[in-house]
Amino acid sequence: MAGRQLAIWGCLGGGRERQVLEAPACTTPSESGREQEVGICAGGFGFAITRSGDGRILVRTRATEDRDGGANFFGAPSNALSLPDSEAASCCSAGYSHVVLATDKGKLYEWRASDALVHCVSAALPKVPVTMVAAGEHHSLALAGGAVWAWGAGAVGQLGQGSRISQAPSPLLVAGFGARPDESGSTAAEPPVVTEIAAGALHSALITDDGKLFTFGWGLYGQCGHDSTEDVLSPCCVADLHGVPVRQVAAGLWHTACLTLDGAVYTWGGNADGQLGTGLPTGASTPQLVEALPFEEDVVKISCGARHTVALTGGGKVFSWGWNKYGQLGHPACPAHQLPEEVRGLGIVQDVACGWWHTLLQYSGCEPDGATGTK
Incomplete structure (x- = not known):
């Protein structure tokens, strides 16, 4: 196929019949150039x-069945989220049952699967554009002006407010980050500036401009990385990364992964399905180096599903590990992979992202090999 294409593997979930795509399935191209x-x-x-x-x-x-009854193509978009005509999405993120997005007009919106409607969360955050959003199971984060805002469910500390707020209907500032000018207009004693955010099911993570990683929220499986299984109510720096700056973070249901500036991948949290990629049968409450990734491969992105993890290299290769009941790893049927394994036959992959039980990628060069689906 010429140009960039989309493919998916795994299961979207929902419904009585769970349609499983055990190998990468090409998406059906939209007939509208606008889409x-x-x-x-x-x-x-x-x-x-x-x-x-x-x-x-x-x-x-x-997915859409072909003439032979196989779910070979991931169907055309069922709908586009309805936004005001004058607004376009600048960034978005999908959680368990909702999507959070920011527009070029500075507004925040949420789409909820429960009613399939788009709701305005905030008319605008104070005088700064939103540059990144993140959606968890029932909470959301927004990054604006180096500061972080959080809303939604917060009973286990995932909003970073220092307390167990059951629900925050509108965005709350996570204290301690982002330049805050005083009344004279100068910036005195500026706090750390946040450059990236991530939301797991019930925990959150952020990276500051000096490469430090902070986490907060549910801690039962050690997913906050502080050598503890206690909930973390306020952002706390992950200390056990040996001083190496972090450039990207991703979070799943029970686990967290980060990519350091020198290209190393660390994981921690629950490991019942091998989602840490360490080859060990137990989880970890502090960061563990994923040593099984090929040393010569330059990892440029990581992504976490509910219980699986994916890494993309600069050369366009994809490695995956963890839970594979629904084929979300892109490997032949097996319940789980304890170590990273390359997903072959994809062409050159430009981007990859994990959903709850599925993986979505953007590729070029050739059509995924063996793109067949099973039910």
């Missing part, structure tokens, strides 16, 4: 999200 998909946002339970060239967010909910 040409240029970016992926992965998805949650029962849906996947992509972004069009004109800033629209497209929802895909199921």
